[in-house]
Amino acid sequence: MAVTIDDIAKAAGVSSATVSRVLNNSGYVKDETREKVLKAIKELNYTPSAIARSLSKKKTNTIGVVVPEINNPFFGEIIKGISEVADEHNFNLILCNTDEDIKKELRALKLLKEQRIEGILITPTSTDSDYSSEYLWTIENLGIPVVLIDGHVKYSNFNGVFVDHIKGAYDAVKTLIDEGHEKIAIITGRMNSRPARERLAGYKKALKLHNIPIKEEYIFYGDYTHEKAYEITKKILEMKDRPTAIFVSSNMMVLGCIKAFSENNIEIPKDMAIIGFDKVEVLNIIGMNISFINGPTIEMGKIAMKMLIDILNNSQATDTKTINLSPQLVLKGSEKYVR
Structure with a gap:
């Protein structure tokens, strides 16, 4: 049976209020009385509830973190x-994974609010859906600070940390063009997400500025999953006038491309060049040199958490702050044009 504050008070011969003051280090308690309480706590092997303490202080030091793909590096x-x-900064984290499902995300947000967290860091699922109005209402009425991480919420004005996706995609495609590629395909992410739209915009910008026609047949719409990219890549390899290079809009989709290449004996870059967005650490481990756009992921997490802490420490601040980080191109040879 769990030991309660009342049990401690009875053993020490003091009131429950006195025990509470000792536990929370608040209010005056005589040294002699404090020693009695601490002795009773030790003898009864009492462990104070973190939740109870936080409720008494009206502060939980807990942050909610909501991401769409926990299995994505x-x-x-x-x-x-x-x-x-x-x-x-002695903050605790509660992590929620939504599997890109807005209904799961809504449940996560409501659950976190019940846990009396102090703020939320979130990469939101796209709100271009039947649940968009409910989603916006839910997130705006949490009553706590929200910081977005590389994802936007339509019709809202939240603080956030983002990657310059247009620049990243532009740099990747420009590199392919500089290598001599003109037939360049793209596998996009889900087009109801802003990063996917911005990466497609960067792709088109690079082609346009280098006077290369934008061909709709080279634009393939993916969904960020390796399964979809695998199916798309098989179709690309069957094209009569197939591209010589593919810009892939996410790290997980790169894995799908490589699977299709392997099954069809396609060598990189001899038979097909490729650049992905975000690194795939497992490829480095097995020695497969795939070029990629490197988003500053760890730095993004650090900046977002620091931003949230600043908001919590300056509750009177009303200005919305956004930070855009520039991704870096990491070349490993898969972008080459082998004539």
């Missing part, structure tokens, strides 16, 4: 950055 590194800063 991109979000794993963001969480790592968040965690490092949270540990430095």
Whole structure:
């Protein structure tokens, strides 16, 4: 049976209020009385409830983190950055994974609010859906600070940290063009997400500025999953006038492309060049050199957590703050044009 504050009070011969003051280090308690309470706590092996203490102080030191793909290394590194800063400032984290499902995200947001968290860091699922109005109402009425991480909420004005997706995509496609590629395909992410739209815009910008016609047949609409990219890549390889290079809009989709290449004996870059967006660490481990756009993921998590802490410490601030980080192109040879 769990030991309660009343049990401690009875053993020490004091009131429950006195025990509470000792536990929370608040209010005056005589040294002699404090010693009695501490002795009773030790003898009864009492462990105070973190939740009860936080409720008494009206502060939980807990932050909610909501991501759409916990199995994606991109979000794993963001969480790592968040965690490092949270540990430095004695914050706890509650992590929720939504599987890109807005209904799950709505449930997560409502659950976190019930947990009396102090703020939320979130990469939102797209709100271009039947639930968009309910979603916006839910997130705006949490009553706590919200910081977005590389994802936007339509018709809202939240603080956030973002990657310059247009620049990243432009740099990737320009590199392919500089290598001599003119037939360049793109596999996009879900087009109801802003990063996917911006990466497609960067792709088109690079082609246009280098006087290369934009061909709709080279634009393939993916969904960020390796399964969809695998199916798309098989179709690309069957094209009569197939491209010589593919710009792939996410790290997980790169894996789908490589699977299709392997099954069809396609060598990189001899038979097909490729550049992805965000790194795939497993490819480095097995020695497969795939060029990629490197988003500053750990740094993004750190900055987002620091931004949230600043908001919590300056509750009177009303200005919305957004930070855009520039991604870096990492070339490993898969972008080459082998004539």
